[in-house]
Amino acid sequence: MPAQSKSSAASASPTPKVGALRSLRWYRLPVWVRRSILLAVIILIWQLYVTVMDVNPLLFSSPADVAVAFFEGWVRGDLASATLITLQILGLGMVAGMVVASVLTILATWSKVGEDVLILLTSMINPLPAIAILPLAILWFGLSSTALIFVLANAVIWPIAINVSMGFRTVPPTIMMVGRNLGLKGWKMVKDVLMPAALPHTISGLKTGWAFGWRTIIAAELVFGVAGGGGGLGFFINDSRYFLRTPDVFAGLVTIALIGIAFDMLFNWIERRTVIRWGMKSET
Amino acid sequence: MLGIASMKAKAGLARAVVACVVVLLVTGCGGGAGGQGDGGTMTIAYQPGIGYAQLLIMKQEGWLEEDLPETEIGWEQLSSGAAIRDGMLAGDIQVGAGGVGPFLVGYSGGVEWKLLSGLNEMDLWLMVVDEQYQNLSDFGDGSIAMPAPDSIQAVVLRRGAEEQLGDARALDSNIVALAHPDGLQALVSGQIAGHLTSPPFQFQEQDEGARPILRSFDLFGPHTFNSVFVLQDYHDDNPEQMEALYSNIQRAVELIEDDPGQAAEILSAESGGETSAEEFEGFMTREGVTYTTNPREFLAFAQFMQQIELIERVPESCEEIVFDNLSADQC
Amino acid sequence: MASISDNPDVGPFRGTSKEEREESGRAKSRGRRLLAAEHLKIGYEVDGELQIAVEDVSFEVWPNEKVMVIGPSGCGKSTILKTIAGFLQPVGGSISIAGRDSLDPGPDRAVVFQEFDQLFPWRTVIDNVVYPLRVVGRGKDEAAATAKDYLEMMGLSHAAERFPHQLSGGMKQRVAISRALALDPLMLLMDEPFGALDALTRQRLQMELNDIAEKTQVTILFVTHSIQEALVLGERIVVLGQAPSRVEEVVDVSATSKDPEDEEFIEVQQHLRSLLGVEDKGEEANHAGTE
Numbered sequence: 001m002p003a004q005s006k007s008s009a010a011s012a013s014p015t016p017k018v019g020a021l022r023s024l025r026w027y028r029l030p031v032w033v034r035r036s037i038l039l040a041v042i043i044l045i046w047q048l049y050v051t052v053m054d055v056n057p058l059l060f061s062s063p064a065d066v067a068v069a070f071f072e073g074w075v076r077g078d079l080a081s082a083t084l085i086t087l088q089i090l091g092l093g094m095v096a097g098m099v100v101a102s103v104l105t106i107l108a109t110w111s112k113v114g115e116d117v118l119i120l121l122t123s124m125i126n127p128l129p130a131i132a133i134l135p136l137a138i139l140w141f142g143l144s145s146t147a148l149i150f151v152l153a154n155a156v157i158w159p160i161a162i163n164v165s166m167g168f169r170t171v172p173p174t175i176m177m178v179g180r181n182l183g184l185k186g187w188k189m190v191k192d193v194l195m196p197a198a199l200p201h202t203i204s205g206l207k208t209g210w211a212f213g214w215r216t217i218i219a220a221e222l223v224f225g226v227a228g229g230g231g232g233l234g235f236f237i238n239d240s241r242y243f244l245r246t247p248d249v250f251a252g253l254v255t256i257a258l259i260g261i262a263f264d265m266l267f268n269w270i271e272r273r274t275v276i277r278w279g280m281k282s283e284t
Numbered sequence: 285m286l287g288i289a290s291m292k293a294k295a296g297l298a299r300a301v302v303a304c305v306v307v308l309l310v311t312g313c314g315g316g317a318g319g320q321g322d323g324g325t326m327t328i329a330y331q332p333g334i335g336y337a338q339l340l341i342m343k344q345e346g347w348l349e350e351d352l353p354e355t356e357i358g359w360e361q362l363s364s365g366a367a368i369r370d371g372m373l374a375g376d377i378q379v380g381a382g383g384v385g386p387f388l389v390g391y392s393g394g395v396e397w398k399l400l401s402g403l404n405e406m407d408l409w410l411m412v413v414d415e416q417y418q419n420l421s422d423f424g425d426g427s428i429a430m431p432a433p434d435s436i437q438a439v440v441l442r443r444g445a446e447e448q449l450g451d452a453r454a455l456d457s458n459i460v461a462l463a464h465p466d467g468l469q470a471l472v473s474g475q476i477a478g479h480l481t482s483p484p485f486q487f488q489e490q491d492e493g494a495r496p497i498l499r500s501f502d503l504f505g506p507h508t509f510n511s512v513f514v515l516q517d518y519h520d521d522n523p524e525q526m527e528a529l530y531s532n533i534q535r536a537v538e539l540i541e542d543d544p545g546q547a548a549e550i551l552s553a554e555s556g557g558e559t560s561a562e563e564f565e566g567f568m569t570r571e572g573v574t575y576t577t578n579p580r581e582f583l584a585f586a587q588f589m590q591q592i593e594l595i596e597r598v599p600e601s602c603e604e605i606v607f608d609n610l611s612a613d614q615c
Numbered sequence: 616m617a618s619i620s621d622n623p624d625v626g627p628f629r630g631t632s633k634e635e636r637e638e639s640g641r642a643k644s645r646g647r648r649l650l651a652a653e654h655l656k657i658g659y660e661v662d663g664e665l666q667i668a669v670e671d672v673s674f675e676v677w678p679n680e681k682v683m684v685i686g687p688s689g690c691g692k693s694t695i696l697k698t699i700a701g702f703l704q705p706v707g708g709s710i711s712i713a714g715r716d717s718l719d720p721g722p723d724r725a726v727v728f729q730e731f732d733q734l735f736p737w738r739t740v741i742d743n744v745v746y747p748l749r750v751v752g753r754g755k756d757e758a759a760a761t762a763k764d765y766l767e768m769m770g771l772s773h774a775a776e777r778f779p780h781q782l783s784g785g786m787k788q789r790v791a792i793s794r795a796l797a798l799d800p801l802m803l804l805m806d807e808p809f810g811a812l813d814a815l816t817r818q819r820l821q822m823e824l825n826d827i828a829e830k831t832q833v834t835i836l837f838v839t840h841s842i843q844e845a846l847v848l849g850e851r852i853v854v855l856g857q858a859p860s861r862v863e864e865v866v867d868v869s870a871t872s873k874d875p876e877d878e879e880f881i882e883v884q885q886h887l888r889s890l891l892g893v894e895d896k897g898e899e900a901n902h903a904g905t906e
Contacts, residue, residue, distance in 0.1 A: 059374065143476065178735075
């Protein structure tokens with residue numbers, strides 16, 4: 001009896017610490033906290049594994065070594081210039097791809113033949129891994145960044161074109177009639193009605209296109225292998241591998257991942273400011 | 285809602301974690317410095333080209349299989365010295381054959397290996413087709429292809445640049461990495477300005493009208509091109525295999541010197557008839573090609589590579605990089 | 616929830632009387648028929664064949680009138696509206712709008728559709744009204760002021776900066792009506808604009824539309840499948856038959872009471888029911904319950 005009243009007395013005047021701990025549930029923490037904790041745990045396990053198993057540093061670097069290599073790489077400027085070069089080529093490739101995609105999309109929207117051509121080309125060329133086209137590109141354009149840009153554009157065109165043309169085709173007919181009711185025609189209709197209405201698909205296409213492009217450029221650089229002065233991230237990793245600078249290889253990979261994450265965040269931000277804000281796409 | 289369901293999920297998660305840990309432990313033990321081969325296995329890795337003639341002859345004639353009936357002999361062709369090095373580190377390959385560059389890079393990076401035998405000395409040429417290229421200063425923007433960033437060719441070019449242009453790195457932005465056959469095609473079709481390669485590709489290019497404007501023997505004197513290297517641990521644990529390997533390499537050298545026709549036949553057979561015995565014989569007897577088991581000029585290359593900051597550590601003496609079946613006087 | 620403002624000091628018509636507006640409305644169209652549809656024949660191509668939806672329909676719309684078009688499902692009433700709007704071309708017959716024959720789509724016949732997604736989701740409420748004004752050539756400031764006025768009149772000022780997806784169905788339709796009215800069109804074409812709303816909101820909007828019509832003296836051509844709605848809103852009701860349709864009768868209800876309890880109302884309602892046949896009975900049952 002006395003024990004019971006004791007415990008009831010304890011729960012009557014709650015101790016804040018115990019109460020808070022009890023209500024501490026994983027799913028209640030904010031997203032970024034959960035992700036950061038998981039990341040820290042992964043890095044810890046990684047470090048422990050390397051240290052305890054005495055892994056050959058030439059095969060597998062510890063997070064500490066990678067961090068040092070990463071930091072030094074940026075300070076030295078190698079990683080920075082390599083990243084910049086890769087991003088530049090990617091940028092050019094994406095612009096080229098977007099231009100061609102726009103033309104194809106316009107043709108596909110204005111005529112049935114155009115739509116058929118687009119679907120046919122996409123089903124034939126899209127499945128080809130861009131790397132497979134690289135030797136051909138080198139034959140045609142020589143050992144220059146033009147070949148890389150060609151390969152990139154090819155990887156990027158199809159997802160963009162297909163998505164944007166789908167976006168145009170699925171504009172609600174009511175909205176189109178509203179536009180016509182206002183007397184809109186031709187370019188004005190495209191600019192003021194079709195393009196905003198197709199924005200969710202356009203962004204989706206750009207996201208996919210960018211993802212393909214990023215993976216393609218890294219892989220192409222690995223294969224293409226410009227040596228000596230001025231290569232991109234793929235080349236940086238390849239070169240580090242040849243010269244047994246394993247931490248640099250990892251640092252290069254970390255950079256690739258970080259940039260991937262950065263662009264994902266950029267796209268998400270764009271979506272939040274536009275299509276999510278307008279209720280045209282639900283937040284995932 | 286979360287209570288009961290999560291208990292089951294937690295149990296499942298725990299099992300998964302245990303499984304992961306077990307896998308990691310197993311791989312952690314398996315991978316690593318690749319000490320000894322799997323008891324009775326010896327995998328030998330080499331690269332394409334007549335620089336590996338001795339190994340190809342041994343492979344075709346089955347000499348090792350005869351001398352080492354208890355050992356399972358494997359033969360693998362890989363595309364680069366770096367790939368062979370990675371395979372050795374992972375424990376898949378026990379005996380590697382490759383150029384001077386990858387060996388020294390490995391040494392500098394801390395790979396514990398040494399030379400078991402040289403394979404050859406070959407004069408490496410920078411081939412050009414266009415009339416406008418007479419010297420290294422003529423290249424401008426033109427591309428110069430070589431097999432890999434860590435290859436001996438990359439070192440040779442730097443040395444040439446240092447001598448002719450005063451700056452070892454002067455031509456760095458011209459360098460393009462292409463495998464030998466790709467470089468051959470690119471040079472002949474006019475896509476690149478120069479190709480620093482090796483026999484037989486430079487001979488094939490010469491037959492197509494190209495000419496050499498830089499020769500490695502002029503810069504370094506006669507030097508090793510390819511050699512055979514083994515990790516210290518494996519070497520120490522397998523003396524019988526090492527003995528068999530070295531003696532058969534010597535046997536192949538004798539065959540090449542005494543009866544080049546016969547050697548060429550064997551090589552042609554090994555290539556599946558793709559290259560004729562005649563062609564092989566032509567390549568092997570051309571100027572600047574010598575088959576020998578003595579390594580030469582490794583220290584000079586190492587020092588130059590350190591000087592241009594391609595590697596950090598260099599061997600001080602031959603003892604550090606040759607096994608005791610070789611003489612430590614010269615490497 | 617605020618709805619159409621009765622306050623005469625609010626909205627674009629502040630300072631004018633009903634008579635004044637009536638005058639100016641008629642003056643605008645010079646007393647001519649606004650719309651004359653003569654022997655309209657409209658068809659769709661289905662699998663290569665021409666299906667006739669509308670066989671022979673003729674009617675007129677005069678300035679400031681509220682004309683309802685009613686008929687069984689599939690009789691082509693929406694089709695007629697779309698043809699008048701210029702989205703479709705008739706196979707036979709003619710349409711003239713304020714004396715003009717050629718029919719491209721244009722803001723002189725502003726349309727209010729049934730679907731909620733007729734608003735541009737990427738524009739705010741006020742922007743949805745401003746943009747059409749800019750398209751027809753109004754200046755930036757003028758458009759902004761006009762839009763503000765109409766939103767005020769419709770009781771939407773508090774929602775001006777919201778996006779369409781944040782509005783209820785009733786509010787969205789109000790915005791669509793504001794947008795159409797702000798264009799000061801020759802006539803308002805309304806294609807079952809309240810069809811997707813719940814009964815209560817529908818009733819409220821019907822009352823608001825009547826208020827607006829009185830305030831602005833706008834001419835309305837309204838398509839509906841509901842007899843009740845036709846009687847509450849309309850002055851003349853064009854009754855169509857089944858597809859391929861013709862005009863069964865044009866019923867003048869400008870003098871009829873709007874009170875559903877009234878004998879007069881019920882009489883006309885019965886008459887219309889019989890014209891339309893059994894199909895509408897179930898419909899009526901719904902509406903009877905909510906009256």
